[in-house]
Amino acid sequence: MRKVDIAVMYHYIREQNGWGAIHPLRPEDFARQIDVILQTHEIVSVDELRMPSTKPKAIITFDDGTKDQYTYAFDILRKKGVRAYFAVMSGPRITGKIPLVHLVHAVLSFTSDEELRDILIASYDVQSLSIESSIYDYETNKLRKFNKYVLNFILKETEARAILESIFNAIFPNAAKFVKEHYISDSELIEMHRAGMTIGVHGHNHIPYYNDAQHYFATEILPCKEYLERELGIIAKWYTPPFGGGEFFHCMERDLTPILLEHGFAGGFSTISGPIDDTSRFWFPRIDCNRLSPELQSLT
Numbered sequence: 001m002r003k004v005d006i007a008v009m010y011h012y013i014r015e016q017n018g019w020g021a022i023h024p025l026r027p028e029d030f031a032r033q034i035d036v037i038l039q040t041h042e043i044v045s046v047d048e049l050r051m052p053s054t055k056p057k058a059i060i061t062f063d064d065g066t067k068d069q070y071t072y073a074f075d076i077l078r079k080k081g082v083r084a085y086f087a088v089m090s091g092p093r094i095t096g097k098i099p100l101v102h103l104v105h106a107v108l109s110f111t112s113d114e115e116l117r118d119i120l121i122a123s124y125d126v127q128s129l130s131i132e133s134s135i136y137d138y139e140t141n142k143l144r145k146f147n148k149y150v151l152n153f154i155l156k157e158t159e160a161r162a163i164l165e166s167i168f169n170a171i172f173p174n175a176a177k178f179v180k181e182h183y184i185s186d187s188e189l190i191e192m193h194r195a196g197m198t199i200g201v202h203g204h205n206h207i208p209y210y211n212d213a214q215h216y217f218a219t220e221i222l223p224c225k226e227y228l229e230r231e232l233g234i235i236a237k238w239y240t241p242p243f244g245g246g247e248f249f250h251c252m253e254r255d256l257t258p259i260l261l262e263h264g265f266a267g268g269f270s271t272i273s274g275p276i277d278d279t280s281r282f283w284f285p286r287i288d289c290n291r292l293s294p295e296l297q298s299l300t
């Protein structure tokens with residue numbers, strides 16, 4: 001194997017348990033992947049990414065800070081003596097508001113795609129929409145892809161939220177209970193941090209990047225960084241943008257990087273796929289955990 005560093009991207013680590021709209025990795029498959037990575041790579045803390053090593057390095061990254069990452073992933077990592085990087089959100093814990101992306105996961109899991117499509121088309125002029133091809137390429141169900149695209153990228157946040165909340169509230173009448181059960185709590189984050197896990201910024205409300213870097217930083221990134229420092233005593237130095245910056249990744253790279261550097265960030269993780277060939281850069285590509293085996297084989 002060539003000496004190539006990698007970062008692997010994880011989201012939900014759990015059983016599906018009725019949540020048909022999410023793509024979780026089962027805990028035993030996660031444990032197996034860690035063992036496979038350890039055969040060729042040294043799994044290091046993200047803070048050690050730029051340090052010299054004899055073996056190629058691997059960074060384990062998590063997005064969204066959902067509870068399953070504490071319950072299953074952290075437990076497995078701790079038992080294996082492996083460290084990882086978790087990018088979390090401040091919004092749900094401060095305001096109790098559930099980010100749109102998770103309203104989408106919850107509603108899509110418990111409402112049919114047809115029903116939701118009909119509600120969207122009846123409410124907004126989206127019937128003849130063409131979808132950016134690179135977005136949601138893992139989503140094979142066309143109706144679901146359409147619904148997710150409209151909700152996350154086409155409608156204004158307030159528009160999508162109004163539709164989703166009305167459906168969500170009927171399914172989950174107690175939003176505070178949902179937040180408590182769906183996200184890693186403050187005390188659990190502190191426990192993870194003390195056990196050597198790195199906690200970074202994923203955002204305040206999981207809003208996709210838009211073309212106003214200063215405003216985006218002030219409303220989406222800084223509140224999360226400040227929350228982690230103020231409430232948990234954690235200085236966050238790493239950033240993972242929601243949706244990898246989405247369709248505005250290149251503008252984000254150009255306009256947001258200097259602001260992140262100015263505020264003490266050491267680097268960021270995108271959703272661009274591939275190995276890390278230059279650790280001196282600010283942005284690092286990641287390999288999606290669902291594509292890990294072919295990617296690892298291509299490095300040999």
Ligand SMILES: [Zn+2]
Pocket residue numbers: 063064101202206242243
């Ligand atoms: Zn996310």
